[in-house]
Amino acid sequence: MDYSVVWFKRDLRLHDHAALHAAAARGPLLCLYVVEPALWQAPDTARQHYEFILESLRELYRALRQLGGRLHLVTGDVVEVLDRLHAAAPFGALFAHEETGNGLTFQRDLAVGHWCRSHGVHWQEFPQFGVVRRLASRDAWQARWEALMAQPCLPTPQHLRFAPLPWPDTPPPAAAALGLAAHDPPHRQTGGRSHGLDVLHDFLGERSQQYRGGISSPLSAPTACSRLSPYLAFGCLSLREIVLAARFKSATLPASASRHKAGISAFISRLYWHCHFIQKLESEPELEFRNLHRGYDGMREADWNPRHFEALTAGRTGWPLVDACVVMLRETGWINFRMRAMLVSVAAYPLWLHWRPVGLWLARQFLDYEPGIHWSQMQMQSGTTGINVPRIYNPIKQARDHDPHGHFVRRWLPALRRVPDSWLFEPWRMPADLQARHGLQPGDIAEPPLDLEAATRAAKARLFALKAQPDIRAAKAAIVQKHGSRKRTPTTPSRGKKAASKNQMDLDF
Ligand SMILES: Cc1cc2nc3c(=O)[nH]c(=O)nc-3n(C[C@H](O)[C@H](O)[C@H](O)COP(=O)(O)OP(=O)(O)OC[C@H]3O[C@@H](n4cnc5c(N)ncnc54)[C@H](O)[C@@H]3O)c2cc1C
Known part of the structure; x- marks a missing residue:
C-alpha cells in the first residue's frame, strides 16, 4: 500500500x-x-x-x-x-x-x-510562519507576511486513512536516558494545544487590556504579556490562528474599548517581529555561531571571564534585578522581553561576555527557545549586528524604574526581604554591622564582581571605537539590505522629510 x-x-x-x-x-x-x-x-x-x-x-x-x-x-x-x-x-x-x-x-x-x-x-x-525560504529580497517580505496571515486556517481533517507502523510502538525515552540534566522549572507552563488555547482565550479576552504599559515591568509582565511563546515555539498553536483570533477579537470590540484594541494591535506587531527575526536566521544560518557583522569578530572572544559568567548564571552578580531574573527563569522558564534584554546587556557590556556561551545558557533557561528569535536577539542586544543602535541597560536604573518598591526582587531573592528599602538597589553597600542587625548572614548579599559604571563606560568606549572605523561603517549597508525591516511606520509630518524617509525603513530591528 x-x-x-x-x-x-x-x-x-x-x-x-x-x-x-x-x-x-x-x-x-x-x-x-x-x-x-x-x-x-x-x-x-x-x-x-x-x-x-x-x-x-x-x-x-x-x-x-x-x-x-x-x-x-x-x-x-x-x-x-x-x-x-x-x-x-x-x-x-x-x-x-x-x-x-x-x-x-x-x-x-x-x-x-x-x-x-x-x-x-x-x-x-x-x-x-511568514518566513520565506530562499528569500531573494526583503522588499516584498511584509506583503507576503500579510498575504499568508489573511488566508483562512486549514481545519483539522476529519476523514483520514491511516497506515500502520510496521513494528511495535515503544514509549519515548526518559529525559535522563537522553543525557538531559535533571532540572525542570517547577512553575513552567504546561505543554499541549488545549493549554495553549486556554492561554490564548484568556489573553485576548482579558489580559490584553494590560498589554500596553504592562509588558516592561517584570511585576506586571507575567500576566500582561500573552505567554503564548512556548505554544508558538513548539507549534501547539499556529501563528496564523493567533493572528486571525487577535484580529477578530479586536474587530468585535466596541469602539470605546480603545485600550483593549491598542493592546491587541501591539501584540499583533510582536507576531510580525516573530517572523521578521526568524527570517534572519533562515537567510543567514551562520548567525547562530558568528557575528552578523564580521567587523566585530575578536571584540570579546579573548576576554572571556569565567568568574563573570559564573556570577551571572548563579544569580550572584549582586545587582538585585539581574539576580532575581535568573532565579525567576530557573523557577518558571520565562521572563519578559525587557528583562531578557537587560540580562544580555549586563552580560555583554559590564561583564564583557561573548554572546555565544551566554546565549547557550539562556537557550536552556527559556522554555520558548526559538533559535531564529534567540540568536538574532542575542546579537542585537550584544551590539554585533552592526545595524542596531546598541541598547545598554543599567540594571540599577531598571530596578528603580520597573520595581521601585522591590516587590519583584524580594519575591525571588528571599535575603532581600531583610534589606531595608534605602539599601534595596545596592544592598552590597550596606555596612556589615547593619547587615548583621537585620539578620543577614555573610554571603546572603552578593558583591558585584566589578564597578558597574566604570565597566559599562569602558565597554561602550571599546564598542564605539570599533563602530566608528570606516571599514566597519562601510560593511553596514549590505547587512541593512539583507536583514533590515522595510516595515512602514506612520510618519509625523511636522518632523519633516528627513524624519519621514528615515521612518520608512525602520532599522531598529
Ligand atoms: C536575548 C533575547 C532572547 C530571546 N529569545 C527568545 C526565544 O528564544 N523565543 C522567543 O519566543 N522569544 C524570544 N525573545 C523575545 C521575547 O522576549 C519573547 O518572545 C517574549 O518574552 C515571550 O513572551 P510572550 O509570548 O508573553 O510575548 P508577547 O509580548 O505576548 O509576544 C507575543 C509573541 O510575539 C513574539 N515576540 C514577542 N517579542 C518579540 C521580539 N522582541 N522578537 C521576536 N518575536 C517576539 C513571540 O513569539 C511571542 O510569543 C528573546 C528576547 C531577547 C531579548
Missing part, C-alpha cells in the same frame, strides 16, 4: 497543519514524531523543552486517536528511521513543515532531502 509520512517537528497540532492536509489529499498516511538523541545532546537543549514536547505529544496522540489513528514515536536518527520504515513498508511521500532550527536540524534536513531524492520519495515542506 502506498502511503505518505507526516513528520511532526515543531508543529505539534492538527489544526492549520499544511503537511497533514497534503498527505490526507494523497491517501493513507502515517503520523511520525522522531525523538532524535543527537539533537538532545546539543548545548542549547534542556529537559524543560523535552518535557513540554512530551506533554504536547500526549495531546496530539489523543487527538489522532479520536480520528481513528495514532501518532507513532520512534527514537533514533531521522534518516535511519526513514530508511528502516521504507525498507519495511515503502512510502511514496514525506510531508513536513519547514523548520528554521539550529545548525544540527539544518544539516539533518539537508540529509533527509538527500535521502528522499536517492529513494525516489516525494519530499515537500510547507512554511508555517
Whole structure:
C-alpha cells in the first residue's frame, strides 16, 4: 500500500497543519514524531523543552486517536528511521513543515532531502510562519507576511486513512536516558494545544487590556504579556490562528474599548517581529555561531571571564534585578522581553561576555527557545549586528524604574526581604554591622564582581571605537539590505522629510 509520512517537528497540532492536509489529499498516511538523541545532546537543549514536547505529544496522540489513528514515536536518527520504515513498508511521500532550527536540524534536513531524492520519495515542506525560504529580497517580505496571515486556517481533517507502523510502538525515552540534566522549572507552563488555547482565550479576552504599559515591568509582565511563546515555539498553536483570533477579537470590540484594541494591535506587531527575526536566521544560518557583522569578530572572544559568567548564571552578580531574573527563569522558564534584554546587556557590556556561551545558557533557561528569535536577539542586544543602535541597560536604573518598591526582587531573592528599602538597589553597600542587625548572614548579599559604571563606560568606549572605523561603517549597508525591516511606520509630518524617509525603513530591528 502506498502511503505518505507526516513528520511532526515543531508543529505539534492538527489544526492549520499544511503537511497533514497534503498527505490526507494523497491517501493513507502515517503520523511520525522522531525523538532524535543527537539533537538532545546539543548545548542549547534542556529537559524543560523535552518535557513540554512530551506533554504536547500526549495531546496530539489523543487527538489522532479520536480520528481513528495514532501518532507513532520512534527514537533514533531521522534518516535511519526513514530508511528502516521504507525498507519495511515503502512510502511514496514525506510531508513536513519547514523548520528554521539550529545548525544540527539544518544539516539533518539537508540529509533527509538527500535521502528522499536517492529513494525516489516525494519530499515537500510547507512554511508555517511568514518566513520565506530562499528569500531573494526583503522588499516584498511584509506583503507576503500579510498575504499568508489573511488566508483562512486549514481545519483539522476529519476523514483520514491511516497506515500502520510496521513494528511495535515503544514509549519515548526518559529525559535522563537522553543525557538531559535533571532540572525542570517547577512553575513552567504546561505543554499541549488545549493549554495553549486556554492561554490564548484568556489573553485576548482579558489580559490584553494590560498589554500596553504592562509588558516592561517584570511585576506586571507575567500576566500582561500573552505567554503564548512556548505554544508558538513548539507549534501547539499556529501563528496564523493567533493572528486571525487577535484580529477578530479586536474587530468585535466596541469602539470605546480603545485600550483593549491598542493592546491587541501591539501584540499583533510582536507576531510580525516573530517572523521578521526568524527570517534572519533562515537567510543567514551562520548567525547562530558568528557575528552578523564580521567587523566585530575578536571584540570579546579573548576576554572571556569565567568568574563573570559564573556570577551571572548563579544569580550572584549582586545587582538585585539581574539576580532575581535568573532565579525567576530557573523557577518558571520565562521572563519578559525587557528583562531578557537587560540580562544580555549586563552580560555583554559590564561583564564583557561573548554572546555565544551566554546565549547557550539562556537557550536552556527559556522554555520558548526559538533559535531564529534567540540568536538574532542575542546579537542585537550584544551590539554585533552592526545595524542596531546598541541598547545598554543599567540594571540599577531598571530596578528603580520597573520595581521601585522591590516587590519583584524580594519575591525571588528571599535575603532581600531583610534589606531595608534605602539599601534595596545596592544592598552590597550596606555596612556589615547593619547587615548583621537585620539578620543577614555573610554571603546572603552578593558583591558585584566589578564597578558597574566604570565597566559599562569602558565597554561602550571599546564598542564605539570599533563602530566608528570606516571599514566597519562601510560593511553596514549590505547587512541593512539583507536583514533590515522595510516595515512602514506612520510618519509625523511636522518632523519633516528627513524624519519621514528615515521612518520608512525602520532599522531598529
Ligand atoms: C536575548 C533575547 C532572547 C530571546 N529569545 C527568545 C526565544 O528564544 N523565543 C522567543 O519566543 N522569544 C524570544 N525573545 C523575545 C521575547 O522576549 C519573547 O518572545 C517574549 O518574552 C515571550 O513572551 P510572550 O509570548 O508573553 O510575548 P508577547 O509580548 O505576548 O509576544 C507575543 C509573541 O510575539 C513574539 N515576540 C514577542 N517579542 C518579540 C521580539 N522582541 N522578537 C521576536 N518575536 C517576539 C513571540 O513569539 C511571542 O510569543 C528573546 C528576547 C531577547 C531579548
